Amino acid sequence: MSARLAPLVNDLSRPFWDAAAxxxxxxPHCVETGRPFWPPSATSPFRTAGAVAWRAxxxxxxxxxxxxxxxxxxxxxxxHLPYGIALVExxxxxxxxxxxxxxxxxxxxxxxxxxxxxxxxxxxxxxxTVMQPGVQDK
Amino acid sequence: xxxxxxxxxxxxxxxxRFERQPDASVLAFAGDALNAALADAGxxxxxxxxxxxxxxxxxxxxxxxxxxTFGLTPSYCGQTWAHGRFAAxxxxxxxxxxxxxxxxxxxxxxxxxxxxxxxxxxxxxxxxYEQFRENGGPHGEEGHIGMSSPxxxxxxxxxxxxxxxxxxxxxxxxxxxTFRRHALLTDDAVMRAPMTAADYRASRPIVDPLRLFDxxxxxDGAVCVIVAAAGEGAREVRITGAQGMxxxxxxxxxxxxGLGMAQQSDRRRTRAEARRQRVYEMAGVGPDxxxxxxxxxxxxxxxxxxLEDFGFCDAGDALAWVQGGRIGLGGAxxxxxxxxxxxxxxxxxxxxxxxxVVQLRGEAGQRQVANAARAMWASVGGDALxxxxxxx
Numbered sequence: 303m304s305a306r307l308a309p310l311v312n313d314l315s316r317p318f319w320d321a322a323a324x325x326x327x328x329x330p331h332c333v334e335t336g337r338p339f340w341p342p343s344a345t346s347p348f349r350t351a352g353a354v355a356w357r358a359x360x361x362x363x364x365x366x367x368x369x370x371x372x373x374x375x376x377x378x379x380x381x382h383l384p385y386g387i388a389l390v391e392x393x394x395x396x397x398x399x400x401x402x403x404x405x406x407x408x409x410x411x412x413x414x415x416x417x418x419x420x421x422x423x424x425x426x427x428x429x430x431t432v433m434q435p436g437v438q439d440k
Numbered sequence: 441x442x443x444x445x446x447x448x449x450x451x452x453x454x455x456x457r458f459e460r461q462p463d464a465s466v467l468a469f470a471g472d473a474l475n476a477a478l479a480d481a482g483x484x485x486x487x488x489x490x491x492x493x494x495x496x497x498x499x500x501x502x503x504x505x506x507x508x509t510f511g512l513t514p515s516y517c518g519q520t521w522a523h524g525r526f527a528a529x530x531x532x533x534x535x536x537x538x539x540x541x542x543x544x545x546x547x548x549x550x551x552x553x554x555x556x557x558x559x560x561x562x563x564x565x566x567x568x569y570e571q572f573r574e575n576g577g578p579h580g581e582e583g584h585i586g587m588s589s590p591x592x593x594x595x596x597x598x599x600x601x602x603x604x605x606x607x608x609x610x611x612x613x614x615x616x617x618t619f620r621r622h623a624l625l626t627d628d629a630v631m632r633a634p635m636t637a638a639d640y641r642a643s644r645p646i647v648d649p650l651r652l653f654d655x656x657x658x659x660d661g662a663v664c665v666i667v668a669a670a671g672e673g674a675r676e677v678r679i680t681g682a683q684g685m686x687x688x689x690x691x692x693x694x695x696x697x698g699l700g701m702a703q704q705s706d707r708r709r710t711r712a713e714a715r716r717q718r719v720y721e722m723a724g725v726g727p728d729x730x731x732x733x734x735x736x737x738x739x740x741x742x743x744x745x746x747l748e749d750f751g752f753c754d755a756g757d758a759l760a761w762v763q764g765g766r767i768g769l770g771g772a773x774x775x776x777x778x779x780x781x782x783x784x785x786x787x788x789x790x791x792x793x794x795x796x797v798v799q800l801r802g803e804a805g806q807r808q809v810a811n812a813a814r815a816m817w818a819s820v821g822g823d824a825l826x827x828x829x830x831x832x
Binding site for chain 2 (some may be wrong): 340387
């Protein structure tokens with residue numbers, strides 16, 4: 303078993319990861335309604351068999367919720383406790399999870415946050431992370 | 441709509457002990473529960489022609505192993521996936537099989553053993569890879585960013601709930617404290633040390649805002665429920681209402697419908713909508729007609745969401761509504777009277793359903809809810825059962 307955490311990457315999700323490798327946040331959009339959505343689907347969840355196109359959006363949103371891991375469950379992250387996981391609304395009704403390196407210095411809930419893709423040692427894939435100016439990657 | 445309601449009954453229940461037994465076989469737990477339920481129903485195993493299993497290998501035993509091991513010869517078998525949630529669904533499946541003429545007496549069996557494996561999310565747990573499941577884990581996990589283990593989804597749902605309604609998180613103590621008091625009256629409960637509000641506040645933080653005493657203690661055990669046509673058993677409890685699991689973008693396993701968690705909308709169910717659901721329509725009753733409740737409680741916030749989603753109180757009101765002993769024994773609507781998953785044992789909800797049967801038979805001893813005639817199982821997953829005893 304790899305010591306690094308690795309998401310499943312395949313043809314369905316690859317546009318997200320290819321964009322992430324370039325530091326961009328790309329989401330699938332329903333072509334007919336223009337609405338972005340998550341998680342990825344080859345057909346729109348808003349229309350029967352509706353067409354889908356990937357488009358980049360601004361990597362920012364509203365911080366809705368923050369939970370803080372005081373107990374570790376994953377060995378690769380054991381040395382990084384405590385860390386936070388944020389729920390961020392990046393477009394109306396579209397919410398993504400993002401890592402928070404230093405939850406004690408996290409932005410207030412309901413505030414606007416900027417997201418970036420970090421590449422920490424413990425993950426094989428880019429990690430969507432809440433920007434915390436002045437806080438180093440753990 | 442009346443196709444299922446009232447046509448079938450729970451005619452026997454049984455359980456193993458629930459202490460952690462790392463050296464025991466899960467088949468021993470399964471056998472204890474099965475034989476206890478057969479004895480309770482006054483049935484011989486040869487009279488069983490249906491089998492619905494929940495959990496299955498590797499934490500439990502699959503339907504074929506159960507039949508082989510205990511010498512059952514079912515001609516109708518079913519098995520649900522290996523998580524909680526599916527207690528009512530398994531019993532509903534049995535009721536549908538009996539109603540449809542596919543079987544006459546169906547054993548519903550949940551058996552699992554957790555004491556020899558790590559916690560969910562950890563690498564030595566057989567469910568480790570669920571956090572990397574395509575399009576997200578079953579409790580909102582996203583392993584590669586550090587979102588692992590079911591508790592994180594429950595913590596985020598509760599954080600969002602408290603923020604949305606401006607609630608004091610400490611009010612949640614009422615849930616684990618109430619169920620612990622019930623466990624003190626329950627011989628087979630595993631958590632039988634008295635708990636004070638100070639104990640609760642001092643318990644170890646796991647994923648803020650949830651603490652150790654907000655979590656059900658994962659352990660070992662089995663529960664068996666036997667379903668047959670109504671009218672056969674002297675102590676039968678009829679299944680008068682049923683409603684299956686809900687899913688979709690507006691649901692999240694650890695949040696009420698429309699809370700705004702994950703990809704949910706922000707539109708909560710109104711109380712009128714909550715009271716018009718299929719389970720009530722089928723049974724011909726409403727929340728005001730329920731005498732005793734079973735609520736899914738693998739984490740302590742979950743009962744709040746079921747109370748709101750099933751119309752016992754308005755959206756955002758449950759935390760205030762449960763205060764002051766309302767869901768405790770002696771209160772207006774006792775819930776999880778044998779201690780629930782938080783204090784009796786983590787049994788995927790089967791312990792509560794067994795307790796409801798015992799209550800409706802009037803056999804709950806010092807936990808007995810006076811004149812309990814109608815009981816309801818209600819889960820945040822949207823699934824529900826309404827059960828009626830002879831007194832209804």
